[in-house]
Amino acid sequence: MLALVTTPNGSAPVELRDVPEPAPTANEAVVEVHAFSLNRGELRLIQIRPEGWRPGQDISGVVVLAASDGTGPTVGTRVVALTDNAGWAQRAAVPAHRMAVLADNVRFEEAAALPVAGLTALRTLRHGAPLLGKRVLVTGAAGGVGHMAVQIAVRSGAHVTAVVGSPERGRHLRGAETIVHDIDEAEGRFGLILEAAGGASLSAAIARIEAKGTIVIFGNSSGEPTSINFRDFAEHPNARIQSFSYFTSEAEERFAPDLALLASLVAEGSLKVALVESSWRDLARIGPELRDRNVAGKAVFRVEQS
Numbered sequence: 001m002l003a004l005v006t007t008p009n010g011s012a013p014v015e016l017r018d019v020p021e022p023a024p025t026a027n028e029a030v031v032e033v034h035a036f037s038l039n040r041g042e043l044r045l046i047q048i049r050p051e052g053w054r055p056g057q058d059i060s061g062v063v064v065l066a067a068s069d070g071t072g073p074t075v076g077t078r079v080v081a082l083t084d085n086a087g088w089a090q091r092a093a094v095p096a097h098r099m100a101v102l103a104d105n106v107r108f109e110e111a112a113a114l115p116v117a118g119l120t121a122l123r124t125l126r127h128g129a130p131l132l133g134k135r136v137l138v139t140g141a142a143g144g145v146g147h148m149a150v151q152i153a154v155r156s157g158a159h160v161t162a163v164v165g166s167p168e169r170g171r172h173l174r175g176a177e178t179i180v181h182d183i184d185e186a187e188g189r190f191g192l193i194l195e196a197a198g199g200a201s202l203s204a205a206i207a208r209i210e211a212k213g214t215i216v217i218f219g220n221s222s223g224e225p226t227s228i229n230f231r232d233f234a235e236h237p238n239a240r241i242q243s244f245s246y247f248t249s250e251a252e253e254r255f256a257p258d259l260a261l262l263a264s265l266v267a268e269g270s271l272k273v274a275l276v277e278s279s280w281r282d283l284a285r286i287g288p289e290l291r292d293r294n295v296a297g298k299a300v301f302r303v304e305q306s
């Protein structure tokens with residue numbers, strides 16, 4: 001079968017190569033991959049991993065071999081799944097508890113956008129629960145995580161202010177009450193702030209958090225450090241800065257129900273995933289577009305089986 005593998009010394013960071021078929025363990029099913037998505041964190045991984053490494057976490061497709069221990073979906077089921085790696089391939093082995101069944105009205109391309117970015121959006125928002133009536137600020141709202149976080153927060157009853165880099169970047173955004181083009185333009189205080197730009201953006205977030213509010217930091221897209229002083233919290237007493245990692249934030253057995261929840265939001269129409277869709281043969285062209293903030297929402301790739 002074909003798979004994308006890292007080629008640090010090649011003309012592109014990954015290339016399609018013939019690789020062995022997956023060898024599933026007892027609790028793994030084999031999925032024929034129809035689509036996958038690319039995350040900002042994976043852009044870095046494919047630059048630093050050694051020759052021949054197999055990337056890929058977010059996949060969707062059809063189960064072609066069920067897990068031999070009898071758990072998980074049966075052959076022929078359409079699924080979305082989260083793999084550790086090796087997902088950018090025509091077939092991938094996935095633990096049965098890290099996949100969820102797709103309704104017929106959810107396209108593979110939409111589903112493939114969900115695992116890393118959707119789980120991050122959903123689980124960072126849980127740090128602000130209950131969201132009903134709460135003021136929520138989302139930085140990087142044009143991006144993969146941000147545009148889903150805005151919609152899930154709105155669906156949960158929050159009043160959302162979204163930070164996007166420009167009016168053009170905000171064109172695909174749905175549901176935000178207020179859109180600003182710099183966090184410094186965001187007015188008032190917020191009970192929950194999702195922050196992944198870092199640097200000046202995190203400093204500005206601290207200046208906007210309510211007393212006892214929570215800032216969830218889950219990335220550093222700007223690469224800038226932030227200096228923090230206890231006095232910064234003088235007008236925001238007992239506010240909390242919560243670090244977040246999607247993979248370990250909740251128990252392993254929560255992956256399937258959370259993926260199912262995200263897929264159900266897409267099926268019911270309350271989560272619209274903005275997509276830039278291409279063939280997996282175009283990954284080397286689209287990667288720089290994501291790096292340079294030219295992708296609205298998620299970059300997803302169709303996997304041709306022949």
Ligand SMILES: NC(=O)c1ccc[n+]([C@@H]2O[C@H](COP(=O)([O-])OP(=O)(O)OC[C@H]3O[C@@H](n4cnc5c(N)ncnc54)[C@H](OP(=O)(O)O)[C@@H]3O)[C@@H](O)[C@H]2O)c1
Binds near residue numbers: 120139140145146246
């Ligand atoms: N901790 C975790 O578990 C976890 C999980 C998933 C993602 N992440 C991290 O969370 C961040 C967002 O992920 P994503 O998938 O949504 O990425 P993305 O699609 O590339 O979106 C990033 C957004 O950040 C904004 N941004 C602001 N300042 C930026 C800068 N200096 N450089 C680049 N972007 C900047 C951009 O919006 P504008 O162009 O509109 O300003 C962009 O839309 C990334 O840092 C990623 O590595 C962490």
